[in-house]
Amino acid sequence: xxxxxxxxxxxxxxxxxxxxxxxxxxxxxxxxxxxxxxxxxxxxxxxxxxxxxxxxxxxxxxxxxxxxxxxxxxxxxxxxxxxxxxxxxxxxxxxxxxxxxxxxxxxxxxxxxxxxxxxxxxxxxxxxxxxxxxxxxxxxxxxxxxxxxxxxxxxxxxxxxxxxxxxxxxxxxxxxxxxxxxxxxxxxxxxxxxxxxxxxxxxxxxxxxxxxxxxxxxxxxxxxxxxxxxxxxxxxxxxxxxxxxxxxxxxxxxxxxxxxxxxxxxxxxxxxxxxxxxxxxxxxxxxxxxxxxxxxxxxxxxxxxxxxxxxxxxxxxxxxxxxxxxxxxxxxxxxxxxxxxxxxxxxxxxxxxxxxxxxxxxxxxxxxxxxxxxxxxxxxxxxxxxxxxxxxxxxxxxxxxxx
Numbered sequence: 001x002x003x004x005x006x007x008x009x010x011x012x013x014x015x016x017x018x019x020x021x022x023x024x025x026x027x028x029x030x031x032x033x034x035x036x037x038x039x040x041x042x043x044x045x046x047x048x049x050x051x052x053x054x055x056x057x058x059x060x061x062x063x064x065x066x067x068x069x070x071x072x073x074x075x076x077x078x079x080x081x082x083x084x085x086x087x088x089x090x091x092x093x094x095x096x097x098x099x100x101x102x103x104x105x106x107x108x109x110x111x112x113x114x115x116x117x118x119x120x121x122x123x124x125x126x127x128x129x130x131x132x133x134x135x136x137x138x139x140x141x142x143x144x145x146x147x148x149x150x151x152x153x154x155x156x157x158x159x160x161x162x163x164x165x166x167x168x169x170x171x172x173x174x175x176x177x178x179x180x181x182x183x184x185x186x187x188x189x190x191x192x193x194x195x196x197x198x199x200x201x202x203x204x205x206x207x208x209x210x211x212x213x214x215x216x217x218x219x220x221x222x223x224x225x226x227x228x229x230x231x232x233x234x235x236x237x238x239x240x241x242x243x244x245x246x247x248x249x250x251x252x253x254x255x256x257x258x259x260x261x262x263x264x265x266x267x268x269x270x271x272x273x274x275x276x277x278x279x280x281x282x283x284x285x286x287x288x289x290x291x292x293x294x295x296x297x298x299x300x301x302x303x304x305x306x307x308x309x310x311x312x313x314x315x316x317x318x319x320x321x322x323x324x325x326x327x328x329x330x331x332x333x334x335x336x337x338x339x340x341x342x343x344x345x346x347x348x349x350x351x352x353x354x355x356x357x358x359x360x361x362x363x364x365x366x367x368x369x370x371x372x373x374x375x376x377x378x379x380x381x382x383x384x385x386x387x388x389x390x391x392x393x394x395x396x397x398x399x400x401x402x403x
Contacts (some may be wrong), residue, residue, distance in 0.1 A: 011075055012037050014068055015056075030054040061104045069104075070113060077121050096296025108139065108148055115155035119162045129156075134234050135370075141238050142200040143212045146188055149238060183231040185215040189395070195322035196340060201239055204341075206313040206320055207306055210236055210371075211345060213395045216387070220394070225362060225385055226259050232396045233369040240371070261364045261385070266350055268386065269361045271301020274350060285351045303338070305382055305399040346395050347388040360387040366400075375400030 015033045032052035053076055060069050111133065118125065133139070141149050157177055160170055187202075190213045195205060202210050212232055216224065267273055269288075277288050294307040305311055305315065315323070315333040322340070327333050342348045349355040366372040366381040375381035380403030386395045 002256070005308050011072060013063075014072075017111070020295065029059045032056050033059065033368065046142065062080075066110065070117070073114075074117060074121070077117070108141075108152055111139070112151055112155045115152070115159045119155070122162055122164065123161060125163060135237050139238065140240070143191060143198075143202060144240070145202060146184060146239075150181060150184060153177055153178065153184075157181075166331050179227060180231045180234055183214065183228055184235060187212050187235065190214060195320075196345065202239075205322070208313075209305070210240070210398045211395065213345070213347075213393055216392055216394050219393060220387065220392075222261065225261055225394070226364075226385035228394065229259055229261065229364050229383070229385065229396065230368075232398075233371065235369045236369065236398065258368055260364055261362045263381070266348075266353075266356055266361060266365045268298070268300070268363075269299030269302055269348075269386075270350055271299075271303050275353070278351070278353065286339040289338050290331045290333075294334075299380065300382065300399070302382070302384065302399075305380070305401070306337070306341075307334070309401050344388045345394055346397070347391050348386050358389050360389070371398065374398050374402035378402040 016037050032055050035052070047147075050159075060072050063176065086166075115133075117123070133152060157174060160173055160177070163170060190385055191202070192211070192213070197203065197211060198205055202212055204235060212235070214228065216228075272289070272292070277285060277292075277333060294303060297303040297308075299308070314320075315330050315337075320337075323333055323336060327336055342350050348359060348361070362385040364383040364385060366376065366383050372381040372383070380399075381401070382399045384397050386397075388394075
């Protein structure tokens with residue numbers, strides 16, 4: 001029969017090998033560590049109002065010993081289970097577990113391990129776990145390792161399923177997280193693997209505008225669009241440092257359910273009366289569009305947001321490797337960019353007015369994500385969705401102008 005490891009003894013041994021003076025300058029930490037080393041396991045709080053386990057936990061944080069920090073956390077939880085009062089859980093788990101631990105070890109593997117402990121030990125999740133898993137500015141992924149984040153969501157789902165409490169609320173939250181996971185899987189399956197979109201992100205090269213494409217069902221409705229738009233904003237927060245510029249204040253996440261969307265015309269989206277471009281010479285539609293000065297386009301339009309930022313994108317071939325070398329003038333390059341973007345990436349037919357019935361364009365509100373903070377303060381923001389009903393795909397594109 002395998003003997004159960006003595007966690008208390010292992011912790012005592014760890015402290016006996018450490019110079020506790022260097023772990024923490026507080027006298028209490030050294031005193032509590034010495035008490036632990038002698039086999040006297042201290043309670044979560046002393047009669048004098050001291051917090052020995054909390055002091056020791058912080059001391060371990062300062063040691064940067066990740067493996068032992070997890071070991072001590074499990075021991076800490078078992079000690080707290082001896083106290084059934086909710087006050088003990090709120091004060092002695094939520095502080096060290098969420099404020100100290102997650103700030104110190106922000107790597108996704110550590111977060112997964114924490115969530116697994118949370119599920120197996122049935123630790124109550126705090127109100128702000130969305131911040132830790134979704135809006136944490138330190139938890140950043142890129143296109144090539146986005147699959148790893150799916151493991152975080154799987155661990156979070158298991159932790160929620162094992163929580164005590166309202167079954168309906170758990171089911172609602174599980175559905176919300178599953179929806180986000182489905183969108184990530186959809187985006188991974190339809191990501192742009194070309195030079196037009198940066199290798200490590202979903203930013204259009206040189207334009208610094210995120211672009212995502214997903215596959216949708218035949219009966220795609222407004223409520224589906226808003227749910228996907230909400231999830232896209234969460235994904236932006238994970239993929240880009242600019243996605244969440246908030247100070248780590250452990251507040252609840254911004255209420256994404258306040259998102260709204262309205263249909264806009266093709267002219268509004270492009271920023272130009274396209275009939276004039278078509279009537280001029282329909283066989284050279286994109287060439288005519290490229291010859292127009294970008295100041296001619298409406299300020300709320302996609303083309304204006306592409307080229308009229310304070311520090312505009314460079315159209316040099318070495319900065320935009322997808323541009324053919326034979327293109328020399330800016331108008332030729334703009335023509336190529338327009339044709340590539342609208343036809344190949346947005347799947348939008350802007351050449352033929354009669355095909356408007358097969359596509360919908362939506363303008364989505366930009367007041368519910370930190371990605372838009374800078375643009376809302378400076379030069380403008382836009383969030384569009386282009387729904388191609390034939391291909392059954394929706395492409396989201398975001399813009400946030402700053403200096």
